Amino acid sequence: xxxxxxxxxxxxxxxxxxxxxxxxxxxxxxxxxxxxxxxxxxxxxxxxxxxxxxxxxxxxxxxxxxxxxxxxxxxxxxxxxxxxxxxxxxxxxxxxxxxxxxxxxxxxxxxxxxxxxxxxxxxxxxxxxxxxxxxxxxxxxxxxxxxxxxxxxxxxxxxxxxxxxxxxxxxxxxxxxxxxx
Numbered sequence: 001x002x003x004x005x006x007x008x009x010x011x012x013x014x015x016x017x018x019x020x021x022x023x024x025x026x027x028x029x030x031x032x033x034x035x036x037x038x039x040x041x042x043x044x045x046x047x048x049x050x051x052x053x054x055x056x057x058x059x060x061x062x063x064x065x066x067x068x069x070x071x072x073x074x075x076x077x078x079x080x081x082x083x084x085x086x087x088x089x090x091x092x093x094x095x096x097x098x099x100x101x102x103x104x105x106x107x108x109x110x111x112x113x114x115x116x117x118x119x120x121x122x123x124x125x126x127x128x129x130x131x132x133x134x135x136x137x138x139x140x141x142x143x144x145x146x147x148x149x150x151x152x153x154x155x156x157x158x159x160x161x162x163x164x165x166x167x168x169x170x171x172x173x174x175x176x177x178x179x180x181x
Contacts, residue, residue, distance in 0.1 A: 072152025142178025
C-alpha cells in the first residue's frame with residue numbers, strides 16, 4: 001500500500017474515532033447483506049456498492065470502503081443516542097474533522113435527504129501535513145446520526161466524489177430504525 005493509502009486509512013481511523021466518541025450504533029450483532037445493514041437500533045439500506053470499491057475493516061465504523069481507482073476512502077457511520085438529538089449538524093460535521101488542519105470549506109449547505117435535511121460539506125484540509133479533499137454528509141433522523149465521508153487526494157477526487165454522492169443519495173433508513181421513544 002502506498003504512503004497515501006496508509007495515510008487515508010489513518011484518516012479514516014481518526015474520523016471513526018471522532019465519530020465513535022459520541023457512541024456507536026449497534027448493540028447486537030451487525031449484518032450487512034444485499035445492501036441492508038442491521039445492528040441494534042440501526043437499520044438502513046444503501047444502493048449497490050460502486051465498481052472499484054472494496055470493503056475494508058475499520059474498528060468502530062459501520063461500513064468502510066476503499067475506492068482504489070481514485071485513491072480515496074469511504075466511511076459510513078451510524079449511531080443512535082438520545083443525547084445527540086440537540087447537536088447542530090454543523091457541530092457534528094466539525095467533530096468529524098478533528099485532527100485535520102488548514103481546513104477550508106469550499107461549500108456547505110443543507111440538502112434534502114431521506115425525508116429530512118442533511119448538511120453537505122465539501123472541504124480541503126491537511127492530515128499530518130498531506131493535502132486531502134473531503135465530501136461529507138451528516139444526517140439526523142429518528143434519534144440517529146448518520147455520517148458519510150469520502151476523502152482522498154485532491155488531484156483524483158472529483159470523479160470518485162461524484163460516484164460517492166450518487167451512492168449516498170441512495171441511502172434510506174428502514175422501519176424500526178431509531179431511538180425508541
